[in-house]
Amino acid sequence: MAETFPVPTMPVPPVGVVGLGQLGGSLAAALMAAGRQVSGWDVDPAAREAAAARGVTITRELSGVVVLAVPLPAMATALDGLTADPDATVTDLGSVKGPVLQALGPALGTRYVGGHPMCGTERSGHAAVDPALFTGARWAVCVEPDTDLTRWLRVAEVALAAGAEVVPATAAEHDAAVAAISHVPHLLAAALARAAADAGPLALALAAGSFRDGTRVIGSDPAFVTAMVEGNAGPTAEALTRVRAHLDRPWAELVEGGHAVVTRQDGRRTVRVPLERAALLSLGRSGGAVTRRLAAFLECWVPGNG
């Protein structure tokens, strides 16, 4: 692969975080700990006060990389009433990427680069802020046919500065993947909890580790979960159909196959990837991630041995 790098140096931009709840507040805290300049805003005065107490500059005027850390239904209007630098790069932390691209793309064009950190807990709000929330997490940063790769790199560097590893993917690839590994699990957890309640108080009294593990995610705010699965309805329905098909298989075969997936130990090898669309998408499709930006390339890992 070519190792010429089209953006050898650029000044580190400030970051403006819109929405200072669990995700946005944690990101602001992680970036400040990494030495980045962070400002932010939240419609909730209590969230603003909590962030200010942690050192975030509270302002309606945002520049550099503007991160929309608001619930999906609020994404389209997140910048209303705020002043964003016309040259600012805008990203978001939303759990579906196609709908946010459709909502923000027409107005922002290539200034918008979608993102999604794969973390967060069933807790929410500014009281759940944790500067280590992103440490070691995968963070999808979207690459579309018209993506401005300089802006993509600015967003990726925010994710790396927060301690995450960056997975390049198109919005459509991302949405199909998270349907299988996040949105369907929420629906299965809900159905499992309901079926256990049908079985009665004895069943709930006997419920132990496998039930608690299998239902934990449905402890999240139901409005948030519903917006997430309904915002990714097509891919989620397709992934659910695949789950149902697996449930039709002989149990011994199903158990063996599932066990093999969760116990597979892939090695990792380090590769260098240039800042090029095809190379980035190839990295993501192979199951790899960017771990560091070096002078002339991105340092990455891909699954594999040797």
Next chain:
Amino acid sequence: MAETFPVPTMPVPPVGVVGLGQLGGSLAAALMAAGRQVSGWDVDPAAREAAAARGVTITRELSGVVVLAVPLPAMATALDGLTADPDATVTDLGSVKGPVLQALGPALGTRYVGGHPMCGTERSGHAAVDPALFTGARWAVCVEPDTDLTRWLRVAEVALAAGAEVVPATAAEHDAAVAAISHVPHLLAAALARAAADAGPLALALAAGSFRDGTRVIGSDPAFVTAMVEGNAGPTAEALTRVRAHLDRPWAELVEGGHAVVTRQDGRRTVRVPLERAALLSLGRSGGAVTRRLAAFLECWVPGNG
């Protein structure tokens, strides 16, 4: 309820544990810590040596309460080659109760009292022994129409001594309950893992908390899991049908309902229950558990407030 107690005092019997892997070894360790006299046997010399090093008397001659802590397929032959006192009470730790009752009932009659502690992890073997494994866990102890309640109490006292709470239930009630809260979760985890693998390396690379929680149990030994679900095939198939029916509901309703189940906060109130079949089964069906044996009754809790 009557508070006369048919078994006011009896000597504390020794405990013999057959199978000294994760469950049996942990039980032996917990009981020794509680001051009980414990002997044991395992077909694996390494497991015997590990247990002996922890103070378990290794012997083929067992008396008092004999606990079969072997995999389900080995249950019917667990006592082969061992000498059990003809008056010993025999219990087991198997994850299904109807099939074990069918296997052991004809030979042992009322000397057999089924049991199932709701704990254990995806680890197994004597290296995974943990004396605190049962602390606070629910432990089903079976009550059938012909159960000898004095023997039932001996088994219940073993569970209480290990730190567990005792849930009385018939084998059939137990098997229906664990189908919903343990066996179906294993199948859902396997199907979820397989569907994620279908979605490709990108999906597995992005997999985070909800996927790991939702698939953790299928990391257990597949032979063990298959024996468990196939040993409880009827109730598991019925519970799986209920899960599928819930998955057909509108997602917003499904999510709301599942969230309500896992976030429900039942209070507890303390009740006194006599050692009587109907009272014990009523306690289990109400979602309650025995926490302590006092002189003239069992101290229990049931869900509820005030």
